[in-house]
Amino acid sequence: MPPIVLLTDFGDRDGFTGTMKGVIHGIAPEASVIDLSHH
Structure with a gap:
């Protein structure tokens, strides 16, 4: 399986990335x- 790369604007102050x-x-x-x- 190829890797899944995350590029978001969620920031690091809440749990959206972890979720x-x-x-x-x-x-x-x-x-x-x-x-x-994530910035």
Whole structure:
């Protein structure tokens, strides 16, 4: 499976990024998630 790269404008002050990563891992636990930027 190719990596999933996250590029968002969520920032780092709340849990939106963690929630999104949790959903990704719940659907595809073998997925490699890379945080490019959240600003």
